[in-house]
Amino acid sequence: MDASIRNNQAAARAxxxxxxxxxSEPARQQATTFAWPQAAPxxxxxxxxxxxxxxxxxxYCGNVEPxxxxxSGVLALIEEHVPFTRRRxxxxxxxxxxxxxxxxxxxxxxxxxxxICPGANGRDQLIDLHLKGxxxxxxxxxSGNCACDAYxxxxxxxxxxxxxxxxxxxxxxxxxMVALHAAMSGQLARDxxxxxxxxxxxxxxxxxxxxxxxxxxxxxxxxxxxxxALRLTRSEIGSYLGMTHETVSRAFTRLERAGLIRFGLRxxxxxxxxxxxxxxxxxxxxxxxxxxxxxx
Amino acid sequence: MDASIRNNQAAARAxxxxxxxxxSEPARQQATTFAWPQAAPxxxxxxxxxxxxxxxxxxYCGNVEPxxxxxSGVLALIEEHVPFTRRRxxxxxxxxxxxxxxxxxxxxxxxxxxxICPGANGRDQLIDLHLKGxxxxxxxxxSGNCACDAYxxxxxxxxxxxxxxxxxxxxxxxxxMVALHAAMSGQLARDxxxxxxxxxxxxxxxxxxxxxxxxxxxxxxxxxxxxxALRLTRSEIGSYLGMTHETVSRAFTRLERAGLIRFGLRxxxxxxxxxxxxxxxxxxxxxxxxxxxxxx
DNA sequence: CGTGATTTTGAAGCATTTCAACTCTGGTGG
DNA sequence: CCACCAGAGTTGAAATGCTTCAAAATCACG
Numbered sequence: 001m002d003a004s005i006r007n008n009q010a011a012a013r014a015x016x017x018x019x020x021x022x023x024s025e026p027a028r029q030q031a032t033t034f035a036w037p038q039a040a041p042x043x044x045x046x047x048x049x050x051x052x053x054x055x056x057x058x059x060y061c062g063n064v065e066p067x068x069x070x071x072s073g074v075l076a077l078i079e080e081h082v083p084f085t086r087r088r089x090x091x092x093x094x095x096x097x098x099x100x101x102x103x104x105x106x107x108x109x110x111x112x113x114x115x116i117c118p119g120a121n122g123r124d125q126l127i128d129l130h131l132k133g134x135x136x137x138x139x140x141x142x143s144g145n146c147a148c149d150a151y152x153x154x155x156x157x158x159x160x161x162x163x164x165x166x167x168x169x170x171x172x173x174x175x176x177m178v179a180l181h182a183a184m185s186g187q188l189a190r191d192x193x194x195x196x197x198x199x200x201x202x203x204x205x206x207x208x209x210x211x212x213x214x215x216x217x218x219x220x221x222x223x224x225x226x227x228x229a230l231r232l233t234r235s236e237i238g239s240y241l242g243m244t245h246e247t248v249s250r251a252f253t254r255l256e257r258a259g260l261i262r263f264g265l266r267x268x269x270x271x272x273x274x275x276x277x278x279x280x281x282x283x284x285x286x287x288x289x290x291x292x293x294x295x296x
Numbered sequence: 297m298d299a300s301i302r303n304n305q306a307a308a309r310a311x312x313x314x315x316x317x318x319x320s321e322p323a324r325q326q327a328t329t330f331a332w333p334q335a336a337p338x339x340x341x342x343x344x345x346x347x348x349x350x351x352x353x354x355x356y357c358g359n360v361e362p363x364x365x366x367x368s369g370v371l372a373l374i375e376e377h378v379p380f381t382r383r384r385x386x387x388x389x390x391x392x393x394x395x396x397x398x399x400x401x402x403x404x405x406x407x408x409x410x411x412i413c414p415g416a417n418g419r420d421q422l423i424d425l426h427l428k429g430x431x432x433x434x435x436x437x438x439s440g441n442c443a444c445d446a447y448x449x450x451x452x453x454x455x456x457x458x459x460x461x462x463x464x465x466x467x468x469x470x471x472x473m474v475a476l477h478a479a480m481s482g483q484l485a486r487d488x489x490x491x492x493x494x495x496x497x498x499x500x501x502x503x504x505x506x507x508x509x510x511x512x513x514x515x516x517x518x519x520x521x522x523x524x525a526l527r528l529t530r531s532e533i534g535s536y537l538g539m540t541h542e543t544v545s546r547a548f549t550r551l552e553r554a555g556l557i558r559f560g561l562r563x564x565x566x567x568x569x570x571x572x573x574x575x576x577x578x579x580x581x582x583x584x585x586x587x588x589x590x591x592x
Numbered sequence: 593c594g595t596g597a598t599t600t601t602g603a604a605g606c607a608t609t610t611c612a613a614c615t616c617t618g619g620t621g622g
Numbered sequence: 623c624c625a626c627c628a629g630a631g632t633t634g635a636a637a638t639g640c641t642t643c644a645a646a647a648t649c650a651c652g
Binding site for chain 3: 202244246290
C-alpha cells in the first residue's frame with residue numbers, strides 16, 4: 001500500500017530514538033548476540049538472519065523518565081505554585097482508593113507506590129509502579145472517580161494536589177501546564193509501549209525487560225542495582241506482565257542460570273543486575289527471535 | 297471489595313447500548329450463556345461455576361465515548377475559542393507523520409482515522425482507531441515529536457489545532473481545559489483496559505470485543521451496524537489485537553458460524569452485527585472460561 | 593484476464609498455561 | 623526450642639491455544 005512512506009519513517013525512527021539505554025552505560029555493546037548457557041541443543045529454533053534495528057523503546061516501570069532527573073523541575077514548580085499536602089506513608093499505606101471521587105492528583109517524592117485495579121471475582125490486576133517524581137491519578141480525571149487503588153510499597157512520601165487548584169495554577173504558570181501535559185502524554189506513550197511489548201515479547205524477554213527497566217529507574221535515583229528488594233510477589237509481577245506466577249518463576253530461574261540476574265542473600269525476592277548491558281542485549285536478541293503480531 | 301459499584305457500572309453500560317438490531321432478531325437474548333454451535337463434544341473444558349460479575353469494560357475502539365455524543369460539546373468549544381485549520385482527506389490521506397515535530401493536535405470531525413507506529417524492520421503496528429470527536433496526537437506532547445503516523449481510512453475531515461494556541465485558549469476557557477484533560481485521561485484509561493484485555497481475553501474474545509465496540513461506536517454515530525466495511529486488513533486487525541492474521545481469520549469464521557457476526561455481500565471485509573447483546577454475552581462467557589494472568 | 597495481495601484453511605510445532613506436588617520461609621503458640 | 627501452619631515460590635508433566643509453515647482460494651486492479 002503506502003509501505004514506502006512508512007518504511008522511510010521506520011528508518012528515520014531507528015536513527016532518531018535509541019531511547020532505552022540508561023546514561024550510565026557509555027557505548028560498548030558490540031556483543032550483538034546472546035546465547036543461553038547449557039540450553040538443550042535443538043531446543044530453540046535458530047535465530048533468523050540477524051538484523052540491526054532500534055532496540056524496542058519499552059518502559060515497564062511506571063513514569064520513569066529515560067534520562068536525567070526531570071522530576072526535580074516539576075517538584076520545584078509545584079512547591080512554588082500549588083498548595084499541596086505532604087503525606088508520609090509506611091509500606092501498605094493507602095494513597096487512593098478505587099472508585100472514590102476523584103479530587104487529587106499525587107506526586108511521589110520518596111519511596112515506591114503500586115497501583116492496583118480490583119478485578120471482578122477478587123482477581124486484582126497490578127496496573128503500574130511508581131517511583132520518585134511520578135504522577136498518580138491521571139486516569140481518574142475523565143470518569144470523576146479514581147480508577148485504581150494505590151498503595152505505598154515502602155516508606156514513601158506523596159504530595160497530594162487538589163486538582164482544581166492545580167488547574168488554576170497551571171492556567172497562570174504555563175511551565176506547570178506544560179509539565180502536567182508532558183507527564184500525561186508520557187504516561188500515554190509508555191502504556192502504549194507496554195501493550196506492544198506484551199504482544200511482541202516472549203515471557204523471558206518481558207521479565208528481563210521488567211527487571212532491566214526497574215533497575216535503571218533505581219540507578220537514576222542513585223539506589224543500588226546490584227542488590228535490591230522487589231517487594232512484589234510473583235503473582236503481582238505476573239499480573240503486571242500478563243503471565244502466570246509459574247511462568248514468572250521459571251523466567252527468573254532461567255535468567256539467573258544465564259547469569260543475567262542474581263538472587264539476594266535473603267531469599268529470592270531480592271535480586272541484583274550484574275550488567276545492565278547484558279540484560280538489554282538479551283532482550284534485544286529475544287525480540288529478534290520472536291516477531292509475531294506485526295504487520296506484513 | 298467494592299464489587300457493588302462495579303456491577304452497577306456494568307449494568308448501566310450493558311443497558312445503554314441496545315445498538316441497532318437488523319429486524320431479523322428483535323430481542324430474545326435471555327440465554328445468559330453462550331455455547332458454540334456444533335463444537336466437538338469434549339473439545340473445550342466445561343465452564344467453571346457460572347459467576348455473575350461485571351463484563352470487562354473494555355473499549356477497543358479509539359476514543360469512543362460510552363454514551364451520548366459528548367464530542368459535540370468539545371467541537372463547539374473549539375469552534376468558538378481556538379483557531380484551527382479544517383482539512384478534508386480522502387482514504388489514505390495523511391494526518392500526521394511519525395517523528396515529525398509535534399505542533400498540532402487533531403480532532404476528527406468526519407470519517408475514520410488509523411494511527412500506525414512504524415516498527416523496526418518494516419513491521420508496522422496498528423496503534424489505534426478514531427472516529428468523529430476523537431483527539432489525535434496526545435502521545436507527541438511529551439517527546440516533542442509525533443509518536444505515530446495517522447492516515448484517513450475513509451473520506452474524513454480533521455480539525456488541526458496549534459498546540460500552543462490551544463494551551464492559551466485553555467488557560468482562559470476552563471471548560472476547554474477540562475475537556476482536554478478529560479480526553480487525555482480517557483485515552484489513558486482506555487489504553488489501559490485494552491492492555492488488560494490483551495492479557496486476559498482469548499483470541500476469539502478479543503476479536504468479538506473488537507467488532508462489538510466498533511459496531512457500538514458506529515451506532516452512536518447513527519451509522520449502520522448491520523452492514524459495514526472495516527477497511528482494515530486481517531493483518532492490521534491482528535496487529536491491533538496482538539495476534540497473527542491467520543488467528544484473526546479463524547476467529548472471524550468461528551464467530552460467523554456461531555451467528556454472532558455476518559459477512560457482507562461484497563466479500564468478507566464487510567461485516568454486520570446481528571445482535572450486539574449476543575456478542576457481548578459471548579465475550580462475557582469467554583472471559584469467564586479463561587481467567588489467567590490475574591492475582592490470586 | 594492475469595498478476596499480486598489478501599484471505600482462508602490445514603497440519604505441525606511450541607510457548608505458555610494448567611494442574612499438582614513439593615520446598616522454603618516466617619510467624620505463632622505450645 | 624520445636625512443631626506446626628499458611629503463604630510464597632519452585633519445579634515437573636500434561637494440556638492447550640496460538641503461531642508457524644504451507645498451500646489453495648478469493649479478491650483487487652491495471
